[in-house]
């Protein structure tokens with residue numbers, strides 16, 4: 351059965367995300383997979399790396415290989431014009447000039463969200479076997495990976511409010527509001543947006559389809575950031591399946607700095623300790639930059655040898671909901687986080703988990719609405735949130751609902 355495979359490479363600035371993404375895509379195309387490489391970093395560098403001009407429309411690079419550098423203004427105009435026009439008009443109604451309104455309607459990293467919509471299209475049309483996504487440096491990407499998750503939660507509220515405004519305004523035929531109302535077309539587009547983002551989310555959290563690979567270097571600061579990324583990606587339900595250790599100095603090289611080599615040895619040990627059992631790929635520090643197809647092929651062959659780079663190396667989903675005789679526990683992999691970093695807030699239909707500066711909204715399954723949390727702890731890199739048994743309360747509520755219905759029917 352056909353399904354799309356999605357590889358997302360992420361990591362700190364300059365670690366080699368673009369080079370590794372290009373190497374992966376080229377190798378897979380050579381193996382006969384219909385491949386596309388998409389850059390979601392607004393400072394695009396795919397073209398420089400491959401030495402083939404790639405535009406803001408799908409561009410053929412080689413046999414089985416296409417490329418796309420996402421241009422957010424173009425995407426908004428082509429696909430979300432009603433929403434774009436509406437959002438501009440809201441800003442403009444608040445006295446903002448047109449240019450500033452356009453700026454305001456775009457937030458950093460929106461290229462990544464545009465890329466998500468391409469995934470939906472590629473998958474439906476069976477256009478590609480593999481999509482490789484080269485992302486912007488970590489922080490933006492991490493924040494945006496949580497977008498599909500959070501979007502739905504906010505959408506329900508925002509859209510509900512908009513809808514009731516539209517209703518009131520139509521009934522009173524007056525200018526009750528100080529900002530413009532969306533057209534019917536815009537409302538439909540909002541709905542379509544939400545529906546599609548939900549579908550994309552299903553793809554993103556399915557480890558058979560989507561894998562995130564962390565690109566790192568054997569350096570202290572880089573390792574720290576990689577570690578944080580691992581925690582937060584797990585919070586967002588994405589499967590981190592592999593680690594790419596790039597720029598490893600060759601110990602046999604005559605002109606290598608001995609101090610640097612000693613440090614590296616120490617950091618490689620640290621990486622091993624922290625990230626096992628993740629699958630790891632290695633590449634050396636080369637004397638020249640990775641530019642042009644020969645250099646990219648060399649990198650690919652060092653990273654992947656004769657193996658298929660799109661292999662699924664891990665199928666473990668970082669979040670599990672375990673229900674056993676009335677009690678439910680949500681278990682979430684949060685590598686490296688500790689209980690003292692954890693803050694938890696509850697709403698009726700969601701819990702909000704803060705780990706350090708990151709926040710994750712977990713929409714609860716219906717059965718857990720309004721349930722009290724009896725304990726929350728992090729141990730061995732797994733956050734367990736246990737919900738209080740509510741057999742008695744549930745039964746009582748059901749009985750009173752039943753009585754209400756009986757009355758209504760008679």
Ligand SMILES: Nc1ncnc2c1ncn2[C@@H]1O[C@H](COP(=O)(O)OP(=O)(O)OP(=O)(O)O)[C@@H](O)[C@H]1O
Pocket residue numbers: 361362363364365366367368369370391395485486487596597598633634635636637638639640641
């Ligand atoms: N193993 C390597 N040896 C030598 N040079 C490398 C290696 N890997 C990448 N480079 C070079 O380092 C520079 C940065 O690499 P690259 O653009 O792939 O990183 P990036 O993580 O995508 O950076 P950014 O965060 O800016 O997007 C490029 O000039 C690239 O050719």
Ligand SMILES: [Mg+2]
Pocket residue numbers: 367368369391395484485
């Ligand atoms: Mg890059």
